[in-house]
Amino acid sequence: MVAPFPQVEHQRVVLPEGLTLDCNVTIAPLAIAYRTYGRLNAARSNAVLICHALTGDQYVAETQPVTGKPGWWSNLVGPGLPVDTDRFFVICANVLGGCMGSTGPREPRTDGKGAPGDLWGTDFPTVTIRDMVRAQKKLVEQLGIERLLAVIGGSMGGMQVLEWAAEYPEAVFAAAPIACAAHHSAQNIAFHEVGRAAIHADPAWRGGRYWTDGTIPAQGLSVARMVAHITYLSEAALTRKFGRKLQGASAVTFLEDVFQVESYLRHQGSTFVRRFDANSYLTITRAMDYFDLANERGSVAAAFRGTDTRFFVASFSSDWLFPTSESRALVRALNAAAARVSFVEITTDKGHDAFLLDEPEFHRALGGFLSGAARELRV
Amino acid sequence: MPDHSPIQYVAKNMRLDLRLIAEMIPEGARVLDIGCGDGALMAHLAAEKQADARGIEIDMQAATEAVSQGLAVIHGDADNDLKHYPDGAFDYVILSRTLQAVEKPQEVLAQMLRIGRHAIVSFPNFGHWQVRWRLLTTGRMPNTDTWNTPWYRTPNIHPCTILDFFDLAAKDGYVVERWLAVDERGLKAPWRRSVRLANLFGEQALVQLRRG
Known part of the structure:
Protein backbone atom coordinates (compact mmCIF):
# COMPACT_ATOMS: atom_id res chain seq x y z
CA MET A 1 0.00 0.00 0.00
CA SER A 185 -3.09 14.80 -32.13
CA ALA A 186 -4.74 11.39 -32.41
CA GLN A 187 -1.45 9.76 -31.46
CA ASN A 188 -1.15 11.93 -28.35
CA ILE A 189 -4.72 11.14 -27.32
CA ALA A 190 -3.96 7.46 -27.87
CA PHE A 191 -0.97 7.52 -25.52
CA HIS A 192 -3.01 9.36 -22.91
CA GLU A 193 -5.72 6.74 -23.15
CA VAL A 194 -3.19 3.99 -22.43
CA GLY A 195 -2.20 5.87 -19.29
CA ARG A 196 -5.79 6.35 -18.20
CA ALA A 197 -6.58 2.71 -18.92
CA ALA A 198 -3.68 1.68 -16.66
CA ILE A 199 -5.10 3.79 -13.82
CA HIS A 200 -8.64 2.50 -14.38
CA ALA A 201 -7.37 -1.09 -14.44
CA ASP A 202 -5.64 -0.81 -11.06
CA PRO A 203 -7.99 -2.36 -8.47
CA ALA A 204 -6.67 0.20 -5.97
CA TRP A 205 -8.21 2.99 -8.06
CA ARG A 206 -11.63 1.78 -6.89
CA GLY A 207 -13.69 3.79 -9.34
CA GLY A 208 -11.76 6.90 -8.36
CA ARG A 209 -12.62 6.68 -4.63
CA TYR A 210 -9.18 5.51 -3.46
CA TRP A 211 -8.87 8.65 -1.34
CA THR A 212 -11.60 7.45 1.03
CA ASP A 213 -9.20 5.04 2.77
CA GLY A 214 -5.94 6.89 2.27
CA THR A 215 -4.44 4.73 -0.47
CA ILE A 216 -3.51 5.46 -4.09
CA PRO A 217 -3.58 3.44 -7.33
CA ALA A 218 0.19 3.44 -7.38
CA GLN A 219 0.56 0.61 -9.89
CA GLY A 220 -1.77 2.16 -12.48
CA LEU A 221 -0.45 5.70 -12.10
CA SER A 222 3.10 4.42 -12.30
CA VAL A 223 2.42 2.57 -15.56
CA ALA A 224 0.74 5.70 -16.93
CA ARG A 225 3.88 7.67 -16.12
CA MET A 226 6.15 5.04 -17.66
CA VAL A 227 4.25 5.12 -20.97
CA ALA A 228 4.17 8.90 -20.97
CA HIS A 229 7.84 9.12 -20.11
CA ILE A 230 8.75 7.14 -23.23
CA THR A 231 6.92 9.74 -25.31
CA TYR A 232 8.97 12.52 -23.69
CA LEU A 233 12.27 11.01 -24.82
CA SER A 234 13.69 10.10 -28.18
CA GLU A 235 15.02 6.79 -29.39
CA ALA A 236 18.43 8.41 -29.79
CA ALA A 237 18.41 9.66 -26.20
CA LEU A 238 17.36 6.26 -24.84
CA THR A 239 20.08 4.58 -26.88
CA ARG A 240 22.68 7.11 -25.76
CA LYS A 241 21.72 6.78 -22.09
CA PHE A 242 20.99 3.06 -21.83
CA GLY A 243 21.48 1.22 -25.08
CA ARG A 244 20.98 -2.47 -24.34
CA LYS A 245 22.92 -2.33 -21.09
CA LEU A 246 21.77 -4.57 -18.26
CA GLN A 247 21.21 -3.55 -14.68
CA GLY A 248 23.93 -5.11 -12.52
CA ALA A 249 25.11 -7.66 -15.08
CA SER A 250 27.40 -7.67 -18.10
CA ALA A 251 25.72 -10.42 -20.14
CA VAL A 252 22.23 -11.75 -20.64
CA THR A 253 21.54 -14.83 -18.52
CA PHE A 254 17.87 -15.35 -19.44
CA LEU A 255 17.18 -15.34 -15.70
CA GLU A 256 15.30 -12.25 -14.62
CA ASP A 257 17.58 -9.95 -16.58
CA VAL A 258 16.66 -6.30 -16.21
CA PHE A 259 17.69 -3.82 -18.85
CA GLN A 260 18.80 -0.45 -17.55
CA VAL A 261 16.04 1.26 -19.49
CA GLU A 262 13.43 -0.84 -17.65
CA SER A 263 14.89 0.00 -14.30
CA TYR A 264 14.97 3.68 -15.25
CA LEU A 265 11.31 3.68 -16.27
CA ARG A 266 10.24 1.88 -13.10
CA HIS A 267 12.09 4.48 -11.10
CA GLN A 268 10.30 7.25 -13.04
CA GLY A 269 6.96 5.58 -12.33
CA SER A 270 7.54 4.98 -8.64
CA THR A 271 8.79 8.50 -7.88
CA PHE A 272 5.94 10.06 -9.83
CA VAL A 273 3.22 8.46 -7.68
CA ARG A 274 4.78 10.11 -4.65
CA ARG A 275 4.05 13.56 -5.99
CA PHE A 276 1.01 13.38 -8.26
CA ASP A 277 -2.65 12.51 -7.85
CA ALA A 278 -4.21 9.87 -10.12
CA ASN A 279 -7.56 11.63 -10.49
CA SER A 280 -5.76 14.87 -11.33
CA TYR A 281 -3.84 12.95 -13.98
CA LEU A 282 -7.12 11.75 -15.48
CA THR A 283 -8.62 15.27 -15.41
CA ILE A 284 -5.63 17.04 -16.94
CA THR A 285 -4.88 14.48 -19.66
CA ARG A 286 -8.53 14.82 -20.71
CA ALA A 287 -8.20 18.60 -20.84
CA MET A 288 -5.21 18.22 -23.17
CA ASP A 289 -7.09 15.76 -25.37
CA TYR A 290 -9.99 18.22 -25.75
CA PHE A 291 -7.60 20.99 -26.80
CA MET B 1 14.90 55.49 -65.24
CA PRO B 2 14.19 56.58 -61.68
CA ASP B 3 16.69 58.56 -59.76
CA HIS B 4 18.85 57.10 -57.02
CA SER B 5 19.73 59.23 -54.08
CA PRO B 6 23.21 58.69 -52.66
CA ILE B 7 23.75 56.28 -49.78
CA GLN B 8 22.89 58.19 -46.63
CA TYR B 9 23.77 55.66 -44.01
CA VAL B 10 26.26 52.88 -44.18
CA ALA B 11 25.62 50.16 -41.62
CA LYS B 12 28.68 48.34 -40.45
CA ASN B 13 28.95 44.72 -41.48
CA MET B 14 25.99 45.02 -43.79
CA ARG B 15 26.43 43.51 -47.21
CA LEU B 16 26.66 46.18 -49.88
CA ASP B 17 23.57 45.14 -51.79
CA LEU B 18 21.66 45.30 -48.51
CA ARG B 19 22.70 48.92 -48.09
CA LEU B 20 21.39 49.69 -51.53
CA ILE B 21 18.13 47.91 -50.71
CA ALA B 22 17.81 49.77 -47.41
CA GLU B 23 17.91 53.03 -49.36
CA MET B 24 14.87 51.95 -51.34
CA ILE B 25 12.62 51.37 -48.30
CA PRO B 26 10.55 54.32 -47.06
CA GLU B 27 9.87 55.16 -43.40
CA GLY B 28 7.45 52.94 -41.51
CA ALA B 29 7.11 50.34 -44.27
CA ARG B 30 5.94 46.80 -43.61
CA VAL B 31 8.77 44.66 -44.92
CA LEU B 32 9.34 40.95 -45.41
CA ASP B 33 13.00 40.00 -45.91
CA ILE B 34 13.25 36.55 -47.48
CA GLY B 35 16.65 35.03 -46.83
CA CYS B 36 17.25 37.56 -44.09
CA GLY B 37 20.33 35.78 -42.70
CA ASP B 38 21.11 37.00 -39.19
CA GLY B 39 18.72 39.91 -39.70
CA ALA B 40 21.23 42.71 -40.39
CA LEU B 41 18.95 44.45 -42.90
CA MET B 42 15.89 43.98 -40.70
CA ALA B 43 17.62 45.43 -37.66
CA HIS B 44 18.79 48.36 -39.77
CA LEU B 45 15.30 48.97 -41.20
CA ALA B 46 13.69 48.75 -37.77
CA ALA B 47 16.21 51.14 -36.22
CA GLU B 48 16.64 53.65 -39.04
CA LYS B 49 13.30 53.52 -40.83
CA GLN B 50 10.95 52.42 -38.04
CA ALA B 51 9.94 49.61 -40.36
CA ASP B 52 7.81 46.66 -39.26
CA ALA B 53 10.32 44.08 -40.45
CA ARG B 54 9.75 40.32 -40.62
CA GLY B 55 12.14 37.73 -41.97
CA ILE B 56 12.42 34.21 -43.33
CA GLU B 57 15.73 32.35 -43.17
CA ILE B 58 16.51 28.86 -44.40
CA ASP B 59 19.66 28.43 -42.29
CA MET B 60 18.72 27.47 -38.73
CA GLN B 61 21.86 28.90 -37.16
CA ALA B 62 21.28 32.28 -38.77
CA ALA B 63 17.56 32.22 -37.94
CA THR B 64 18.30 31.46 -34.28
CA GLU B 65 20.84 34.29 -34.21
CA ALA B 66 18.25 36.71 -35.59
CA VAL B 67 15.55 35.56 -33.15
CA SER B 68 18.01 35.92 -30.27
CA GLN B 69 18.29 39.59 -31.19
CA GLY B 70 14.55 39.92 -30.79
CA LEU B 71 13.78 39.98 -34.52
CA ALA B 72 10.61 38.47 -35.98
CA VAL B 73 12.34 35.79 -38.04
CA ILE B 74 11.03 32.35 -38.84
CA HIS B 75 12.97 29.37 -40.03
CA GLY B 76 11.54 28.65 -43.46
CA ASP B 77 12.13 29.09 -47.17
CA ALA B 78 10.85 31.08 -50.13
CA ASP B 79 9.48 28.06 -51.99
CA ASN B 80 7.28 26.78 -49.17
CA ASP B 81 6.39 29.57 -46.80
CA LEU B 82 5.23 32.55 -48.87
CA LYS B 83 1.92 30.99 -49.83
CA HIS B 84 0.71 31.16 -46.22
CA TYR B 85 0.79 34.96 -45.97
CA PRO B 86 -2.36 36.92 -46.85
CA ASP B 87 -2.61 39.16 -49.94
CA GLY B 88 -1.03 42.58 -49.54
CA ALA B 89 0.42 41.85 -46.09
CA PHE B 90 3.59 43.86 -46.84
CA ASP B 91 4.64 47.06 -48.58
CA TYR B 92 7.97 45.58 -49.64
CA VAL B 93 9.04 41.97 -50.02
CA ILE B 94 12.79 41.57 -50.39
CA LEU B 95 14.65 38.64 -51.90
CA SER B 96 18.35 39.31 -51.83
CA ARG B 97 20.76 37.06 -53.78
CA THR B 98 18.42 34.13 -53.36
CA LEU B 99 16.24 33.99 -56.49
CA GLN B 100 18.83 31.89 -58.36
CA ALA B 101 18.78 29.34 -55.54
CA VAL B 102 15.05 28.76 -55.13
CA GLU B 103 13.25 25.80 -56.62
CA LYS B 104 10.58 27.78 -58.50
CA PRO B 105 11.72 31.36 -59.17
CA GLN B 106 8.64 32.27 -61.23
CA GLU B 107 6.28 31.08 -58.51
CA VAL B 108 8.34 32.81 -55.80
CA LEU B 109 8.15 36.12 -57.70
CA ALA B 110 4.40 35.70 -58.14
CA GLN B 111 3.99 35.05 -54.40
CA MET B 112 6.16 38.05 -53.54
CA LEU B 113 3.95 40.31 -55.60
CA ARG B 114 0.80 38.77 -54.18
CA ILE B 115 1.74 39.34 -50.55
CA GLY B 116 3.61 42.62 -51.16
CA ARG B 117 2.86 45.82 -53.07
CA HIS B 118 6.46 45.96 -54.22
CA ALA B 119 9.12 43.30 -54.66
CA ILE B 120 12.83 44.04 -54.43
CA VAL B 121 15.02 41.37 -55.95
CA SER B 122 18.77 41.23 -56.19
CA PHE B 123 20.58 38.49 -58.06
CA PRO B 124 23.99 37.78 -59.58
CA ASN B 125 24.02 38.38 -63.33
CA PHE B 126 24.98 35.35 -65.37
CA GLY B 127 25.35 37.58 -68.43
CA HIS B 128 28.43 39.36 -67.05
CA TRP B 129 31.25 39.48 -69.59
CA GLN B 130 33.60 37.44 -67.42
CA VAL B 131 31.08 34.62 -67.22
CA ARG B 132 30.61 34.71 -70.97
CA TRP B 133 34.36 34.88 -71.56
CA ARG B 134 35.20 31.94 -69.26
CA LEU B 135 32.60 29.76 -70.88
CA LEU B 136 33.69 30.75 -74.37
CA THR B 137 37.43 30.36 -73.83
CA THR B 138 37.60 27.41 -71.46
CA GLY B 139 34.46 25.53 -72.46
CA ARG B 140 33.80 24.96 -68.78
CA MET B 141 31.33 26.32 -66.24
CA PRO B 142 32.56 29.77 -65.31
CA ASN B 143 34.44 30.27 -62.08
CA THR B 144 34.41 33.96 -61.11
CA ASP B 145 34.27 36.00 -57.92
CA THR B 146 30.47 35.81 -58.01
CA TRP B 147 30.05 32.33 -59.44
CA ASN B 148 32.63 30.58 -57.34
CA THR B 149 31.24 27.16 -56.50
CA PRO B 150 31.67 24.16 -58.78
CA TRP B 151 28.54 23.14 -60.71
CA TYR B 152 28.13 19.96 -58.66
CA ARG B 153 28.02 21.84 -55.37
CA THR B 154 26.39 25.13 -56.21
CA PRO B 155 23.07 25.98 -54.57
CA ASN B 156 22.46 28.33 -57.52
CA ILE B 157 20.25 26.08 -59.61
CA HIS B 158 18.48 28.83 -61.56
CA PRO B 159 21.06 31.37 -62.72
CA CYS B 160 19.76 34.05 -65.08
CA THR B 161 20.94 37.18 -66.83
CA ILE B 162 19.49 40.64 -66.34
CA LEU B 163 17.81 40.36 -69.75
CA ASP B 164 16.28 37.01 -68.77
CA PHE B 165 14.89 38.52 -65.61
CA PHE B 166 13.38 41.48 -67.42
CA ASP B 167 11.79 39.09 -69.91
CA LEU B 168 10.16 37.12 -67.12
CA ALA B 169 8.92 40.30 -65.45
CA ALA B 170 7.35 41.42 -68.74
CA LYS B 171 5.89 37.99 -69.44
CA ASP B 172 4.20 37.85 -66.04
CA GLY B 173 3.01 41.44 -66.28
CA TYR B 174 5.19 43.11 -63.65
CA VAL B 175 6.29 46.71 -63.88
CA VAL B 176 9.98 47.43 -63.28
CA GLU B 177 9.83 50.49 -61.03
CA ARG B 178 13.58 50.89 -60.73
CA TRP B 179 16.65 48.87 -61.40
CA LEU B 180 20.33 49.14 -60.95
CA ALA B 181 23.38 47.09 -61.85
CA VAL B 182 26.34 47.01 -59.52
CA ASP B 183 29.74 45.43 -59.45
CA GLU B 184 30.76 42.93 -56.79
CA ARG B 185 31.86 45.71 -54.44
CA GLY B 186 28.42 47.24 -54.65
CA LEU B 187 29.46 50.24 -56.68
CA LYS B 188 26.73 51.40 -58.96
CA ALA B 189 27.62 50.78 -62.55
CA PRO B 190 27.53 53.78 -64.89
CA TRP B 191 25.71 51.90 -67.67
CA ARG B 192 22.35 51.94 -66.06
CA ARG B 193 20.74 53.66 -68.99
CA SER B 194 21.29 50.59 -71.13
CA VAL B 195 20.04 47.19 -70.04
CA ARG B 196 22.25 45.54 -72.64
CA LEU B 197 25.39 47.18 -71.27
CA ALA B 198 24.32 46.44 -67.71
CA ASN B 199 23.81 42.84 -68.73
CA LEU B 200 27.42 42.73 -69.96
CA PHE B 201 29.15 44.71 -67.20
CA GLY B 202 26.94 44.43 -64.11
CA GLU B 203 27.87 41.66 -61.72
CA GLN B 204 24.67 41.99 -59.71
CA ALA B 205 21.27 43.43 -60.47
CA LEU B 206 18.87 45.06 -58.08
CA VAL B 207 15.30 45.43 -59.33
CA GLN B 208 12.14 46.82 -57.80
CA LEU B 209 8.89 45.48 -59.24
CA ARG B 210 5.21 46.01 -58.75
CA ARG B 211 2.16 44.30 -60.13
CA GLY B 212 1.13 45.56 -63.58
Missing part, protein backbone atom coordinates in the same frame (compact mmCIF):
# COMPACT_ATOMS: atom_id res chain seq x y z
CA VAL A 2 1.33 3.37 -0.99
CA ALA A 3 -0.03 6.38 0.87
CA PRO A 4 -0.91 9.63 -0.87
CA PHE A 5 1.77 12.31 -0.91
CA PRO A 6 1.51 14.68 2.08
CA GLN A 7 -0.67 17.76 1.97
CA VAL A 8 1.52 20.84 2.22
CA GLU A 9 0.56 24.49 2.55
CA HIS A 10 0.53 26.36 -0.75
CA GLN A 11 0.25 30.10 -1.30
CA ARG A 12 -3.12 30.68 -2.94
CA VAL A 13 -5.98 33.04 -3.67
CA VAL A 14 -9.55 31.94 -3.12
CA LEU A 15 -12.14 33.65 -5.30
CA PRO A 16 -15.62 33.28 -3.83
CA GLU A 17 -17.39 34.03 -7.13
CA GLY A 18 -15.78 30.93 -8.64
CA LEU A 19 -15.58 30.11 -12.33
CA THR A 20 -18.08 28.83 -14.88
CA LEU A 21 -16.43 26.11 -16.91
CA ASP A 22 -16.77 25.20 -20.59
CA CYS A 23 -18.95 22.28 -19.45
CA ASN A 24 -21.37 24.83 -17.95
CA VAL A 25 -20.68 23.83 -14.36
CA THR A 26 -19.77 26.64 -11.96
CA ILE A 27 -17.11 25.87 -9.38
CA ALA A 28 -17.22 28.22 -6.40
CA PRO A 29 -15.14 29.13 -4.60
CA LEU A 30 -12.15 28.87 -6.92
CA ALA A 31 -8.74 28.38 -5.36
CA ILE A 32 -5.60 29.11 -7.35
CA ALA A 33 -2.25 28.17 -5.88
CA TYR A 34 0.59 30.25 -7.29
CA ARG A 35 4.12 31.52 -6.79
CA THR A 36 5.71 34.77 -7.85
CA TYR A 37 9.35 35.78 -8.29
CA GLY A 38 10.83 39.22 -8.69
CA ARG A 39 9.02 42.53 -8.30
CA LEU A 40 6.13 44.10 -10.15
CA ASN A 41 7.26 47.52 -11.40
CA ALA A 42 5.28 50.72 -10.82
CA ALA A 43 3.84 50.67 -14.35
CA ARG A 44 2.82 47.02 -13.81
CA SER A 45 4.32 46.27 -17.19
CA ASN A 46 6.94 43.64 -16.38
CA ALA A 47 4.75 40.65 -15.48
CA VAL A 48 5.58 37.33 -17.13
CA LEU A 49 3.24 34.37 -16.69
CA ILE A 50 4.72 30.90 -16.92
CA CYS A 51 2.32 28.04 -17.71
CA HIS A 52 3.31 24.59 -16.55
CA ALA A 53 2.98 21.26 -18.36
CA LEU A 54 0.84 18.21 -17.54
CA THR A 55 2.69 17.13 -14.40
CA GLY A 56 4.35 20.45 -13.58
CA ASP A 57 3.41 22.87 -10.85
CA GLN A 58 3.76 26.46 -9.68
CA TYR A 59 7.22 25.85 -8.20
CA VAL A 60 8.97 26.88 -11.38
CA ALA A 61 12.12 28.39 -9.89
CA GLU A 62 12.41 27.14 -6.31
CA THR A 63 12.51 23.88 -4.39
CA GLN A 64 9.37 21.83 -4.87
CA PRO A 65 7.96 21.31 -1.35
CA VAL A 66 6.82 17.71 -1.88
CA THR A 67 9.83 16.31 -3.72
CA GLY A 68 12.52 18.63 -2.41
CA LYS A 69 13.84 18.90 -5.96
CA PRO A 70 14.81 22.16 -7.73
CA GLY A 71 12.09 24.04 -9.64
CA TRP A 72 11.26 22.50 -13.01
CA TRP A 73 12.45 25.50 -15.00
CA SER A 74 15.10 26.76 -12.58
CA ASN A 75 17.66 26.66 -15.43
CA LEU A 76 15.60 29.26 -17.33
CA VAL A 77 13.82 31.35 -14.69
CA GLY A 78 15.82 33.19 -12.04
CA PRO A 79 18.14 36.13 -11.41
CA GLY A 80 20.29 36.78 -14.47
CA LEU A 81 18.71 33.90 -16.40
CA PRO A 82 16.85 34.29 -19.74
CA VAL A 83 13.58 34.87 -17.84
CA ASP A 84 15.34 37.27 -15.51
CA THR A 85 13.60 37.65 -12.16
CA ASP A 86 15.73 40.74 -11.47
CA ARG A 87 13.90 42.38 -14.38
CA PHE A 88 10.57 40.64 -14.61
CA PHE A 89 7.79 39.80 -12.19
CA VAL A 90 7.27 36.10 -12.84
CA ILE A 91 4.01 34.38 -11.96
CA CYS A 92 3.30 30.67 -12.12
CA ALA A 93 0.02 29.07 -11.04
CA ASN A 94 -0.95 25.47 -10.48
CA VAL A 95 -3.50 24.63 -13.18
CA LEU A 96 -7.16 24.18 -12.47
CA GLY A 97 -7.59 20.44 -11.91
CA GLY A 98 -4.03 20.11 -10.61
CA CYS A 99 -2.94 18.67 -7.28
CA MET A 100 -0.63 21.33 -5.82
CA GLY A 101 -3.24 23.49 -4.13
CA SER A 102 -5.48 24.75 -6.93
CA THR A 103 -9.09 23.61 -7.14
CA GLY A 104 -9.00 20.05 -8.42
CA PRO A 105 -9.92 16.42 -7.74
CA ARG A 106 -7.70 16.24 -4.66
CA GLU A 107 -9.40 19.22 -2.96
CA PRO A 108 -12.58 19.06 -0.81
CA ARG A 109 -15.68 19.23 -2.99
CA THR A 110 -17.64 22.45 -2.80
CA ASP A 111 -20.83 21.57 -4.68
CA GLY A 112 -22.67 20.53 -1.51
CA LYS A 113 -22.92 16.91 -2.63
CA GLY A 114 -21.34 13.90 -0.95
CA ALA A 115 -20.48 13.61 2.71
CA PRO A 116 -18.87 16.55 4.50
CA GLY A 117 -15.11 16.47 3.97
CA ASP A 118 -15.33 14.43 0.77
CA LEU A 119 -12.84 15.24 -1.95
CA TRP A 120 -13.94 15.94 -5.52
CA GLY A 121 -12.24 12.82 -6.86
CA THR A 122 -13.75 11.74 -10.16
CA ASP A 123 -16.77 13.96 -9.52
CA PHE A 124 -14.59 16.93 -10.36
CA PRO A 125 -16.11 18.49 -13.48
CA THR A 126 -14.46 18.22 -16.87
CA VAL A 127 -12.08 21.10 -17.43
CA THR A 128 -10.48 22.43 -20.61
CA ILE A 129 -7.26 24.25 -21.30
CA ARG A 130 -9.37 27.37 -21.75
CA ASP A 131 -10.85 26.89 -18.26
CA MET A 132 -7.31 26.73 -16.86
CA VAL A 133 -6.50 29.97 -18.67
CA ARG A 134 -9.67 31.69 -17.43
CA ALA A 135 -8.66 30.78 -13.88
CA GLN A 136 -5.17 32.21 -14.47
CA LYS A 137 -6.73 35.39 -15.89
CA LYS A 138 -8.63 35.84 -12.64
CA LEU A 139 -5.40 35.43 -10.68
CA VAL A 140 -3.58 37.94 -12.88
CA GLU A 141 -6.40 40.45 -12.41
CA GLN A 142 -6.33 39.80 -8.69
CA LEU A 143 -2.63 40.72 -8.75
CA GLY A 144 -3.60 44.02 -10.38
CA ILE A 145 -2.10 43.28 -13.79
CA GLU A 146 -3.96 44.34 -16.91
CA ARG A 147 -1.48 43.24 -19.51
CA LEU A 148 1.21 40.60 -19.26
CA LEU A 149 4.53 41.35 -20.88
CA ALA A 150 4.71 37.69 -21.86
CA VAL A 151 3.03 34.34 -21.40
CA ILE A 152 5.47 31.44 -21.73
CA GLY A 153 4.96 27.69 -21.59
CA GLY A 154 6.01 24.35 -23.04
CA SER A 155 3.93 21.32 -23.96
CA MET A 156 0.56 21.70 -22.19
CA GLY A 157 1.92 25.03 -20.99
CA GLY A 158 2.25 26.02 -24.65
CA MET A 159 -1.40 25.11 -25.21
CA GLN A 160 -2.30 27.51 -22.41
CA VAL A 161 -0.14 30.19 -24.02
CA LEU A 162 -2.08 29.78 -27.27
CA GLU A 163 -5.43 29.99 -25.43
CA TRP A 164 -4.23 33.11 -23.62
CA ALA A 165 -3.26 34.78 -26.89
CA ALA A 166 -6.49 33.76 -28.62
CA GLU A 167 -8.83 34.54 -25.72
CA TYR A 168 -7.22 37.66 -24.26
CA PRO A 169 -5.08 39.19 -27.05
CA GLU A 170 -5.12 42.62 -25.42
CA ALA A 171 -3.72 41.14 -22.21
CA VAL A 172 -0.78 39.36 -23.88
CA PHE A 173 1.98 41.52 -25.33
CA ALA A 174 4.21 38.56 -26.21
CA ALA A 175 3.48 34.84 -26.32
CA ALA A 176 5.92 31.94 -26.35
CA PRO A 177 4.26 28.59 -27.08
CA ILE A 178 7.04 26.00 -26.97
CA ALA A 179 7.09 22.35 -28.04
CA CYS A 180 3.33 22.28 -28.51
CA ALA A 181 0.62 22.28 -31.16
CA ALA A 182 -2.69 23.97 -31.93
CA HIS A 183 -4.48 20.72 -31.14
CA HIS A 184 -3.75 17.43 -29.45
CA ASP A 292 -8.23 22.20 -30.34
CA LEU A 293 -7.64 25.90 -30.83
CA ALA A 294 -9.53 25.98 -34.14
CA ASN A 295 -12.65 24.56 -32.51
CA GLU A 296 -15.37 27.27 -32.32
CA ARG A 297 -12.98 29.69 -34.02
CA GLY A 298 -13.06 28.35 -37.58
CA SER A 299 -9.32 27.95 -37.97
CA VAL A 300 -6.10 28.60 -36.11
CA ALA A 301 -5.48 31.65 -38.31
CA ALA A 302 -8.96 32.96 -37.48
CA ALA A 303 -8.17 32.58 -33.78
CA PHE A 304 -5.35 35.11 -34.17
CA ARG A 305 -6.64 37.43 -36.90
CA GLY A 306 -5.84 41.05 -36.15
CA THR A 307 -3.69 40.18 -33.14
CA ASP A 308 -1.00 42.58 -31.94
CA THR A 309 0.69 39.89 -29.86
CA ARG A 310 4.24 38.92 -30.85
CA PHE A 311 4.90 35.20 -30.93
CA PHE A 312 7.95 33.07 -30.34
CA VAL A 313 7.42 29.48 -31.45
CA ALA A 314 10.11 26.88 -30.76
CA SER A 315 10.26 23.17 -31.45
CA PHE A 316 12.90 20.49 -30.90
CA SER A 317 14.15 18.33 -33.74
CA SER A 318 13.81 14.96 -31.97
CA ASP A 319 10.44 15.72 -30.32
CA TRP A 320 7.98 13.20 -31.74
CA LEU A 321 5.19 13.99 -29.25
CA PHE A 322 4.86 17.56 -30.53
CA PRO A 323 6.92 17.38 -33.71
CA THR A 324 8.32 20.40 -35.55
CA SER A 325 5.72 19.90 -38.30
CA GLU A 326 3.01 20.93 -35.81
CA SER A 327 4.91 24.02 -34.70
CA ARG A 328 5.48 24.89 -38.34
CA ALA A 329 1.75 24.53 -39.05
CA LEU A 330 1.13 26.90 -36.14
CA VAL A 331 3.67 29.38 -37.54
CA ARG A 332 2.01 29.27 -40.95
CA ALA A 333 -1.38 29.92 -39.40
CA LEU A 334 0.12 32.88 -37.54
CA ASN A 335 1.59 34.13 -40.82
CA ALA A 336 -1.82 33.79 -42.42
CA ALA A 337 -3.15 35.98 -39.61
CA ALA A 338 -0.34 38.47 -40.38
CA ALA A 339 0.92 38.07 -36.81
CA ARG A 340 4.46 38.97 -35.82
CA VAL A 341 6.17 35.65 -35.27
CA SER A 342 9.62 34.21 -34.64
CA PHE A 343 10.22 30.51 -35.08
CA VAL A 344 13.19 28.26 -34.49
CA GLU A 345 13.67 24.52 -34.41
CA ILE A 346 16.37 23.58 -31.93
CA THR A 347 18.57 20.66 -32.96
CA THR A 348 18.77 18.15 -30.13
CA ASP A 349 18.45 14.40 -29.55
CA LYS A 350 16.67 14.85 -26.22
CA GLY A 351 13.10 14.58 -27.48
CA HIS A 352 10.12 16.44 -26.05
CA ASP A 353 11.84 16.79 -22.67
CA ALA A 354 14.40 19.10 -24.29
CA PHE A 355 12.23 22.11 -23.47
CA LEU A 356 12.99 21.49 -19.77
CA LEU A 357 16.68 20.75 -20.20
CA ASP A 358 19.79 22.79 -20.67
CA GLU A 359 19.52 23.81 -24.34
CA PRO A 360 21.67 26.95 -24.69
CA GLU A 361 20.39 27.88 -28.17
CA PHE A 362 16.79 27.66 -27.01
CA HIS A 363 17.51 29.68 -23.91
CA ARG A 364 19.35 32.34 -25.91
CA ALA A 365 16.54 32.60 -28.47
CA LEU A 366 13.78 32.79 -25.85
CA GLY A 367 15.80 35.28 -23.80
CA GLY A 368 16.38 37.43 -26.90
CA PHE A 369 12.71 37.36 -27.77
CA LEU A 370 11.69 38.34 -24.25
CA SER A 371 14.29 41.14 -24.10
CA GLY A 372 13.07 42.41 -27.47
CA ALA A 373 9.49 42.51 -26.19
CA ALA A 374 10.63 44.24 -22.99
CA ARG A 375 12.53 46.84 -25.06
CA GLU A 376 9.39 47.60 -27.06
CA LEU A 377 7.37 48.05 -23.88
CA ARG A 378 10.24 50.07 -22.36
CA VAL A 379 10.49 47.74 -19.38
